[in-house]
Amino acid sequence: MRRYLIILLTFFCSINLFAQQDNYSFLKLVVFNDKGNVMLVKWDGEWEIPGIRYNQPVTLSKFIDTLASEHGIKVQNKKLNGLFTFEYENRPTLTIMHYYTAKYAEGQLTIPESCEDIGWFTIENALAKIPYQEMKLIISKITSNPNILWGAAIKKRADNTIQFTENFYDLK
Template sequence: MRKLMILSLVALSFLGCNQNSHQPPTHNFTVQRLIIINDNNEILMSREENVWATPSLIYNKRQYLKEALDSLSNAYGVKIADLELRGKFSYKYDYHPYATLRDYFVARYVSGEIKIPEGLAEAKWMPIPEAIEKNSVTSIKEITKQIIEFPDVVWGGSFMVSHVGDHHPTKLVEPFYPLFRSEKKN
């Protein structure tokens, strides 16, 4: 009996150590994405392996929203101001039963030197057209382009994400629609 218990514990430990870090979710969750624009009209972009995108975080800590977004920008070594919500999007998946909400914020770069957060390969400023083109995830590219082209509108929309090999193609299933117009300060 004791040997069986020890073997079971060893097997469970072995399984726990070999699990992929990108496990499927076990619940719905929210992602906050931050488009930081500097005075040279460049966007802060980061690369994880071969995927380029704007900074983001899974909102799962006990933080206020602005506190979480400030923590995200600080992880990149930059201070931000003029934070504005620019989009709220929903994602469903054809390979698991959970959904995500994705909030997009735009902020102005104030100061700081870029540093590369742990787990990322690179972070740098890119001119807006290059940043949009270089964006590796179709939905993030489409959303970023929409937000940049129409900066006075807070956008909504929905995507379906598939799983094909190592790729996760997305399809826009509810085309972009205005949630409301932002109030610009003159």
């Protein structure tokens, strides 16, 4: 009986271990208004592109609409501009970052519950405010070459330094 319990316990622990090691997707939404300004949110004291883990049973289009509505707006012309593989030094799994661009359609910016502030910024001001080097590089790439679907692989260390394990490339 004891042997059976040990085998059963080992089996369930193995299943749990594998379940915890699944890669996951994270979506970033780069929204531009009519003036060409980009929307940023202030989260945990830092300005950045709004984003959220994609773990809901809905289509990507619906997910993007929901993310936009959480910021008080509706968007149009949604476009995938980048898929980036992130390896974090302190995590056993990879994260796939989806960077979408969209055009502001209507609505009033609303600060989401988890954020401290929200606003429109020129690209230059946005890049100056964003503290994450990898996000700055990605935003620069997708705004300077919007007709390319970008890919790259980035390793982010515990000290927040980054290393490109695969430089930017065209996924098309």
